[in-house]
Amino acid sequence: MLYRTAGQFKTSYAADHALFPVRQDAWLLGVIMVLAWVVFPLAASDFTFQALLIPVLIYSLAALGLNILTGYAGQLSLGTGAFMGVGAYACYKIMTIFPGLNLAVAIGLSGFFSAAVGVAFGLPSLRIKGFYLAIATLAAQFFLVWLFEKWSWLYNDSASGAIQVPNLSMFGLGVAGPTATSITQYYFVLAVVSLVTIAAINITRGRIGRMWKAVRDMDIAAELVGINLMKAKLSAFAVSSYIVGVAGALFVFLWRGAAEPNLFDIPLSFRVLFIAIIGGLGSVLGNYLGAILIVALPVILNIVPEALGIPVSSSVVEHLNVMTIGGLIIMFLIVEPHGLARFWAMIREKMIIWPFPH
Amino acid sequence: MKKLLSTTILSATFAVGMLAAAPAFAEDVLHIPNLSYRTGPFAGTGIPLMNGQRDYMTMLNERDGGVNGVKLSYEECETGYNTEKGVECYEKTKGEGIVTQPWSTGITLQVLPKSNVDKRAILAPGYGFSPMADGKTFQWAFNPPSSYWDGAQMLLSYVSGGNLDSLKGKKIALIHLDHPYGKEPIPLLEALAAKHGFTFMAIPVGLKEMQNQSAQWLQIRRENPDFVFMWGWGAMNAGAVNEAVKTKFPMEKFLGIWWSGHDGDMASAGAAAKGYRAISWNVPVNDAPVMADIKNYVADAGKSDTPADQAGWVFYQRGIAISMFLVEAVKAAQANFNTKTVDAEQVRWGLENLKIDEAKLKELGMGGMVVPFQTSCSNHTGHGGAWIIEWDGAKFNKVSDQLQADRAAIEPLEAAKAKEYADANAPWPMQECK
């Protein structure tokens, strides 16, 4: 009823190609935008910002980057964490070398470094496929984390080997470092994430995106119809690593405030991969849904027993937490292997034809 | 397991019953959060420490009804030694909690800059960032009673018989976890090596290689250092001791920092590791009055998770000592501000004016359990020194008099690193000290 499409006629090709051919989709997006830009920031507490809103956005961005590579171009990568690390360390070095630089510019630049590293580690994809490639990306994962640990120039030779985000401000407002307020950080992240998302939507539905999808579905066939495999695969690695690198820079500068090499180790890669897969491969929307689930779930599971007044020790809660997340992942894979995005698509479909079943 | 389950169910039903009545019992409570880790790869070392901390707090509540009539509410937030979870816990507990106990060098580094803004003290006893001793720079951070650099310097002076110049031409290796914690002593050891003419080499053990250290010990065999120091944690300690036994490295040349002197880690090597020593700022005193009180009020009442045979562990009793530091800080703050329910800023004052001397320890029933020390505005560590403890095949025994670090050798580096940190994080608030 809410989603009745009857009466919405397309009278031009442009209208048919619009991002939201159904008017209700645009309205829904509008509501979400109002929530994200106005309602949440007004209502959120510091804890909500730091434990839910900011991480959800950053993880969605990282998952979006991975999704371009895995979901659109079909190249499985287990090295996302390390590429986020490249972005973070690049941003840190840029800010040390040019202290006065605008942080937004530095974050934008740092993506190029991770894109370059991504392309370098993407080269084997021209010869290696499937799980072999996945393990090959693990080589990047382990090698880069080792490098973050050993190459002391990267962390300015600090004794602990960790990087600390200094106080940085833009237009007189503190955006990074301990004195920055959560709300400015949130808006900064939201702006970056929105921009990248718009760009990603347009890339993936354009010529390049179609090229990637052809490669994903069958690379030999794609090659036969004249798609340059090298260009397609490497461009996917570049775009994906760029976004992942930006997410990594945001991760450290706008959220964590400090980082040690271990932070970028394999659990982070898996976390991002979970988000992309639970959300839905080959979908932009899915990354957000997946991130909401994976980030918010442990936070909520932690709060529930306390809120109910059940005195369970925090370690038992943590054990149950890990079990629940593991169980839920399996359950989601069984119920809907194509992810939450497909789930939403089905609900939307049903709403459009409601009250008829087919 | 069965016991755990039944207590959980029992307490759950009880709590549901109590839920409606709960607000009626509102009373003065001090919230003491602890970012614990009873899960993950380091749980083995975390559990006895957390148990000790909790049992001391429970004992005070049971015996004295809290501190000067205010109940202590000890609340754990599980991090699994994961910095991401740690920051989440910090955000969650910073509202009510009167202190932050981050329990990992990684988490300490994350919350250190935030402590200035949130005005909540960090208590990191015997860990964290060594330059935190500089109270002028790090006004919200405390790492009593000894820092890692104190520990490294004391180890050197112990093995050299007090004269570091006698180490000239010798070779000292540091086997350490490749993590901020393990790297902590390296700058000091490097500086002292240059000054006193000994060779220093760092041998890192990756987090994934903690249980697979044969390459590191082959390197030690090849280099044949005169002494090996260890900055290990969790599963790494047991792995290293086992490998040392295997490569027949003489135990009298192998010494660990206080986090590597854990009874649980030594169990698998057992008698073969006899003679392994560690430096420690606490030693178990099983007949101390405080231990008897904990047994009476906590263990015998079924309120402790610690098996009876683990009550004599170095780490369990270290947990007790750490809770004591905090409670003494609360007491000092209560006396100074003349209020029962102290807030986070007042607890900071208490930590800064902590005076744990022999008489105080006697009074608390903890004589000889922990080194005496005193903090001040500019000295947030107290530099109480430490003892050497030796593994006799079944337990650790104290084998030395109390050692003191040669502060003159450490202070210049400490000041330089503190300044470096403050400069890198400018504008960094400093505090004036008289």
Add this chain to the structure above:
Amino acid sequence: MEFLHSILVKPFADMIGAPDFLLQVLWEGLVSGVLYALIALGFVLIYKSSRIFNFAQGIMVVFAALSLVGLHEKGVPAWLAVPLTLVIMLGLAIAIERVVLRPLVNQPDIILFMATIGITLFLIGFGELIFGGENKVMITEQLGIPTGSFAFEPFGGFVSIEQKDLTAVIGAVLLVAGLLLFLNKSSMGRAIRALGDDHQAALSVGISLSMIWVVVWFIAGVIALATGIVWGARADVSFALEVIAYKALPVLMLGGLESVLGAIVGGLAIGLLEKLFEIYWGQPLLGGNTETWFAFVFALVILLFRPQGLFGEKIIERV
């Protein structure tokens, strides 16, 4: 020039200069190689019969070892604890087949792979809930594993061989031999191989998929127990042990995902090479700790020349 010398000449000069040390390095490499091969074998068996890249192998090692030690702590004698642990692993295999694999038949590889990570998380939480997070001491002596060591003095130096490690190597060889015998001679083993060769054909001649899966996951459980005992005897049993699963991945890349022989050869090769590289190149030149990545990078380089690994099935693509 000096740089080249330190890469190309000095390591070899060191090897020749201290041959007893080199022997010790090779022995240590061999022992780790055998263990890597063992874990990789668990992966290969499951991949061969079900195309599942089983990431849970690492946590199964921990789980098996913890069950064994946990049972012993409860007062079960060691000779009984081992078969009881095997029963637990069988139960686990059946549970995984019923709850996870059966509903996921025919899903894309990556979904199955993710599901095994889900299993890993679940087992971590479950294991910690039951056994607690403390390090446990492996019941080495109670199982009758000798703990002394043999010392040799070749070339005027000394080489020490732990009896534990020797037992591990012999045990692993016996286990692998038994496994090969089972795969090649028994009807169940043939069924597993048939399933690996051609799913559809195997099903059509009446091989029961779910039965085979249970058997294969149970074998992986047996291998996990063996690995857990050996590794637990070297260091303690703790959840940190879970990461050894990563060590099996480059072995698989090198040997090929479907090849039993590849897992063995790859495991030994990686065990030896990574130890040699770490001792003679990594530690003096790169600051050490290269074992975390060397195997991956090495396997990656080999894959560039042979994309299916040394012994993998040749990839034939049809459009």
